[in-house]
Amino acid sequence: MPFELHPIGFVRSPIVDRASAPRQGDEGAPDAWIELTAPVLAAVEGVEVGDELIVITWLHEARRDVLKVHPRDDESRPLTGVFATRSSDRPNPLGLHRVTALELAQGQLKVGPLEAIDGTPVVDIKPVLRGPR
């Protein structure tokens, strides 16, 4: 019984393929726009420039049948279960991206840094919690 995720937006980024995408946002990723879908526009009201956010993406080019990888594709590192890594190849290819809200325009949210490629579906946006986490 699968659960159905619907895109709430799509990434618009100068990064167009996985090969040129940084592995993590803090490894030189650019800023990017999230184009929100019309049905969820009300859900972004209250997000303000400067907010620290977690963007959750659906890594649509990832493989779902991969259970072990060499971390960071470094074959000198032993095969490791994907739940102990940030591999995008994993049973449910969700991406977590910690970003800053940079600009809000008509139905669009600029954030950065974001390593997801152009066209990546966004499935949720959450504030980073204050305090110990």
Place this chain on the structure above:
Amino acid sequence: MPFELHPIGFVRSPIVDRASAPRQGDEGAPDAWIELTAPVLAAVEGVEVGDELIVITWLHEARRDVLKVHPRDDESRPLTGVFATRSSDRPNPLGLHRVTALELAQGQLKVGPLEAIDGTPVVDIKPVLRGPR
């Protein structure tokens, strides 16, 4: 075109309903077991006791048609878009839980603190990244 998430495990917790669940793990949540499904057991190899993890759940009792809420159900706070809150009611009801790995047994992973209720499907487990994030 929805994306299909498949459970990779289920939460086994003394918390049995939403009314008695803390809002966040650091607000008094208990430790809990994640019973992993057989097909993904290899993916947890490499997770070690003491690791800081992010567990992603599917909040199966949440409402998906809610776009604005009073944060923390406090009606003195203005209605706010759910993407600016950690409301479990949201278009794609994914839960993010930062936990510590406490014990690994046969196909089960004990973590804590975890505010998700008993029976909550788990859809992904990721390590917390070292460094600035």
